[in-house]
Amino acid sequence: MNVTVLFGSPRRKGNTKKLLDYLLEGLKKKGHDVKVIYLNDLNIRPCQGCLGCLKEGVCKIKDDMKDVKKYILESDLIVFATPVYWFSVSSQLKLVIDRMISFMDTNYNSRIKGKKAITLMTSGADEEDVMDAPLIMFKKTFELLGIDHIGHVDARGCDEKRDAILRSKKAVEELVESL
Ligand SMILES: Cc1cc2nc3c(=O)[nH]c(=O)nc-3n(C[C@H](O)[C@H](O)[C@H](O)COP(=O)(O)O)c2cc1C
Numbered sequence: 812m813n814v815t816v817l818f819g820s821p822r823r824k825g826n827t828k829k830l831l832d833y834l835l836e837g838l839k840k841k842g843h844d845v846k847v848i849y850l851n852d853l854n855i856r857p858c859q860g861c862l863g864c865l866k867e868g869v870c871k872i873k874d875d876m877k878d879v880k881k882y883i884l885e886s887d888l889i890v891f892a893t894p895v896y897w898f899s900v901s902s903q904l905k906l907v908i909d910r911m912i913s914f915m916d917t918n919y920n921s922r923i924k925g926k927k928a929i930t931l932m933t934s935g936a937d938e939e940d941v942m943d944a945p946l947i948m949f950k951k952t953f954e955l956l957g958i959d960h961i962g963h964v965d966a967r968g969c970d971e972k973r974d975a976i977l978r979s980k981k982a983v984e985e986l987v988e989s990l
Pocket residue numbers: 820821822824825826827828893894895896897898899933934935936937941969970
């Protein structure tokens with residue numbers, strides 16, 4: 812499978828990367844072709860809401876989103892990896908999700924129907940509902956985009972418990988196994 816990782820944390824050695832590393836290790840072992848995109852390094856402007864992209868699928872903003880879209884279009888599986896920022900996803904990832912409106916057409920049919928997605932999230936707090944809002948956002952967005960949300964790993968309490976990431980390792984391995 813072709814896999815694109817949309818990496819939304821600005822910290823390359825932080826909690827989200829550690830969680831992602833379990834997934835990358837498993838995916839590579841199974842021979843999948845993986846591209847990790849560090850969104851923080853890219854120049855991606857916010858969606859301007861003109862909806863001009865619906866007609867031809869082309870956004871009028873000329874920036875790095877063009878390359879991100881190319882990778883997504885070539886992928887079977889998209890991994891959305893993000894820290895929880897204020898009960899949501901990071902700004903780096905939200906910019907990309909907003910710009911993904913250009914995958915819809917004028918009838919709001921998706922141009923990327925049938926692709927699969929995995930979400931990985933890390934949070935500082937171990938509150939049970941800390942990831943409810945971003946999970947609903949992912950679920951609803953994927954539904955509209957015709958993307959199959961095949962799994963999610965939510966590592967809560969990373970700033971409170973030293974082993975929070977390690978405790979999620981098995982869940983990631985099981986997810987990779989199920990692919
Ligand atoms: C701007 C900002 C907002 C945050 N908001 C939350 C939050 O709403 N809930 C929470 O549990 N942790 C929150 N955190 C903590 C991060 O989610 C947590 O430390 C995460 O694991 C960081 O991932 P990283 O190491 O990949 O950057 C926030 C951190 C920052 C910097």
